[in-house]
Amino acid sequence: MTRIGIVGAAGRMGGNLVQATLNNEATELAAAVDRPGSSLIGSDVGELVGGGRMGVALTADLAAAAADFDVLIDFTLPDATEENLKVCREAGRAIVIGTTGHSPEQRQRIEDAARQIPVVFAPNYSAGVNLSLRLIELAARALGDDFDVEVIEAHHRHKVDAPSGTAMQMGKVLAGALERDLDECAVYGREGHTGERDRRTIGFETIRGGDIVGEHTVMFAGLGERIEITHRASSRMTFASGAVRAAAWVAQRPAGLYDMTHVLGLAS
Ligand code: NAD
Numbered sequence: 001m002t003r004i005g006i007v008g009a010a011g012r013m014g015g016n017l018v019q020a021t022l023n024n025e026a027t028e029l030a031a032a033v034d035r036p037g038s039s040l041i042g043s044d045v046g047e048l049v050g051g052g053r054m055g056v057a058l059t060a061d062l063a064a065a066a067a068d069f070d071v072l073i074d075f076t077l078p079d080a081t082e083e084n085l086k087v088c089r090e091a092g093r094a095i096v097i098g099t100t101g102h103s104p105e106q107r108q109r110i111e112d113a114a115r116q117i118p119v120v121f122a123p124n125y126s127a128g129v130n131l132s133l134r135l136i137e138l139a140a141r142a143l144g145d146d147f148d149v150e151v152i153e154a155h156h157r158h159k160v161d162a163p164s165g166t167a168m169q170m171g172k173v174l175a176g177a178l179e180r181d182l183d184e185c186a187v188y189g190r191e192g193h194t195g196e197r198d199r200r201t202i203g204f205e206t207i208r209g210g211d212i213v214g215e216h217t218v219m220f221a222g223l224g225e226r227i228e229i230t231h232r233a234s235s236r237m238t239f240a241s242g243a244v245r246a247a248a249w250v251a252q253r254p255a256g257l258y259d260m261t262h263v264l265g266l267a268s
Pocket of ligand 1: 007008009010011012013014033034035036038075076077079080083097098099100101122123124125126239
């Protein structure tokens with residue numbers, strides 16, 4: 001049984017992660033952590049997610065909780081990930097990072113930590129999105145520079161980073177397949193007199209509104225035809241159960257940096 005710690009447990013993903021940990025036969029909930037100052041600290045986690053008492057109280061002290069879990073699942077904020085990574089390094093615990101929006105320096109520190117502890121770092125833990133990544137890679141290789149590529153994503157009104165981590169991951173896969181440098185060819189939104197579209201760009205469009213859980217479309221627009229590969233998440237549970245599956249998987253692995261393609265056996 002893999003003992004799971006969840007940080008960000010009082011958040012939107014947190015509740016789903018608690019539920020997914022209970023649903024997975026290979027995992028048990030050992031600790032639930034949120035930020036110091038949260039009015040929910042001390043509450044029973046089972047009651048927080050609308051179930052009965054579970055006997056696990058929400059705590060703000062991750063370092064003390066590290067004795068209780070094998071793998072930490074982090075769905076918080078980029079700065080918090082850094083703190084959480086530090087605790088896991090010191091305690092020799094594996095970490096599954098779901099948080100998005102890290103700076104290049106923060107991403108580098110995540111890679112550095114993976115030399116010491118097992119780290120799963122994925123912008124999207126749904127199996128469907130990870131399959132979509134393979135499909136868009138295949139499409140980009142087949143269609144090449146003849147088709148214009150646009151990535152369109154939509155999320156709920158509370159999301160604080162844009163474009164989504166998943167859209168950026170899609171951009172990386174597309175740029176790799178088309179042999180382009182994403183830093184040079186990405187165009188984020190358009191306004192005013194933009195001039196004609198440069199054929200070698202990859203465009204990103206962001207929509208924010210209401211309670212949209214997460215939608216991504218990669219459009220390949222050619223002359224006389226258009227191909228669209230779309231993934232729509234209708235429940236956060238898809239991300240949560242994927243992250244818990246990743247936690248159970250990584251508990252058995254040596255130090256290293258993994259993503260969801262490794263967990264799903266899709267890595268080439
Ligand atoms: P949220 O704001 O509802 O929850 C975040 C939680 O983290 C809050 O309860 C907050 O109090 C807590 N937190 C903040 N700072 C903390 C700290 N220093 N220590 C402990 N807890 C802290 O947000 P959410 O919608 O649950 O999303 C969280 C993150 O997960 C975002 O970055 C989002 O983009 C990402 N996300 C990733 C995936 C994926 O599959 N990888 C899916 C959904 C969301």
